[in-house]
Amino acid sequence: MSSSASDIDSPLSSSDDRLELALEEAINGLESDQGFDRDALIAKYPDLAEDLHAFVDNWLSMEQATEDVARVGLAGMAQPQDDLCGRTIGDYEILERIGSGGMGLVFRARHTQLDRVVALKMVWNSSRDKSRFRIEAEAAASLHHANIVAIHEIGELEGQPYLSMQLIDGKNLQQRLDEGPLMDRDAAHLVRTLADAVHYAHQRGVLHRDLKPANVLLDEDEKPFVTDFGLAKQLDNSVEITRSGAILGTPGYMAPEQAMGRVKSVTVAADVYGLGAILYAVLTGQPPFRSDSDLLTLRQIIEDPPVAPRSRCATIDRNVETICLKCLE
Template structure:
């Protein structure tokens, strides 16, 4: 159905071409304005007639002295002229075919004049007078000296920030027209004029209000607009679907070209261009110009969504988002991130997407099974303080080594954030060296092992913290103190272990750990013996 509609559309004339001779030359160079050879032959013959007629008109037309031709579009020829009665320079638009114009041409010509005349806005070129003379219909407009936007951009690339400022202003102008019931439907660089101060002015309302004024357009499926800038609903001739979002698309297409130097879609012929805009996505602006940031790219691509519902709901909404970008504020448009691109890719490649989805599900299932198997053997964080080995010559000093172990275990047990295995549970592992097996058996991630020795008036204690999951020591230290200060050793070791295990210690817990059981070594000796 879509292909059929497109074929019918392309057999019909394409209205709204470039509005200047220079713009036409630009279209020829880019290949965007070419149709099939049959259309080219017709267009060449028509242009010849129009040029002849325009040459005949140079001179005078009523109150106007025609000075030079400055533009040419689908609805007529534009001259720079002098209005003799007021001695002012104006732009005079004369219907291209003069007295041989068809009723449709004349009707569109009058519609343009009416549409522009009812809009009073500084961003819209005002109409001065509408008239008919010597078989030619015409209307005069304010003469804007700065030139067309496409001509300005062709002479020198427009900086990104300046381009955004221009389109934001044009978008507000378009919103004004929409609020007054006018759809432009042919927004393109050639229809935006810049004055001497660089301010933009929207012109050429030749296609305005046709949805409301010509009911037969929807049935004939005429393609109205310029291919590189027309929205998909225009490209298939479905003028009943044309809405404010159609002009938003045109604004986005102009912004895209100003930012990248290329229109969103450009084929060698009209058919190819329309085929591209219907069936493909525009290239990411950042691939043309790396200076374009992701936010601005998102704004631009939102305008160019194929479904009108996904575009900005109004030209004002677009203007406000562009202004947010200018002010470094968060934009409303969502970036076309991974999921957006993935959704569009899936729609184009459903079979491949199904295979990928199946593969992902299988991989996920295997991953879950592996995780469940590993979690069954996963050891929670915790510590077991193994019995310390007595290295004293006097075997009767074994009580001292046991006392150091018991004191460390007691202090660690005061920390609520630590899982500490009881003394009774660890006593059965005295002298055993397979720490991995001990960790699995006790269900802890770490064990503390050590040695203790009394020699003369000194105490020697070695301690090592081992990760039972890897059998790697994570901390170790050696202590040598006088017998009178020996009771400080368990406190220091307990604090170091808690620190290595990243345990949270409250102020009260810390004070309790640091508190020695007694300040009298004789009493401590009796304490550990007990």
């Protein structure tokens, strides 16, 4: 389990041990060719029914998503128009496509009235994605920090919601890591800067819940900016757009409680875990957990401790390694 913000030294309780045992049985059943009897497992662990249902739903949801992408490909999924370049929609002249994400496309655009170049994010044509998109917009728009991408405007163009935000010319952290890991000092400084930004968001009641290198933008001076609050949640908001058992986060960087589908258990500790996972990646060049499939990665997150960073690179500073592993507890 990822640790809580106030007591990261708390040992696993007996109920946690029992849950891990039940999850092990669930995983073995889900991976078995003999079929999986959910009812039998719930009958064996009735006190863990809610957690087990959430985990199984999460597993099946990710399995279905993998099959859907394999069957129809990304091109077959409903998405915003990709031929907008050169068009003027509302106050925005679309200049070029600069990226894509789990919820839509991002364009470089110019606000014709203000003569300001921005990043314009447009959402996939999905009511669920549109709901998540509104949450991202509302959460991010409330944050004003030097290391969080600023939101300029929220609106709708030709029936598609959009988010006009600060344009960061550069690359994302994952693209930087594709060139190799960072030096210890640079890695520690980077993650400390990100931690300050995430702490600022927490103080204003916003969880990110999908911290990973691809959601950190670097400008030309390699100043980092946290972006993509598509899974953000207001700490004081009981409305949960992501249903229990839904995919919540990115395999390889999600906390164990997210991998289990325990949506209601996700707290600031999940973002602490995400920061630790980013630190692990910038030190070693890879996430704490990586496997041949997302499902196997989920299993590793739940069952296995991360390999110590110094086991992958002996020159990593011991103190930095300790901080990294503490975040991943």
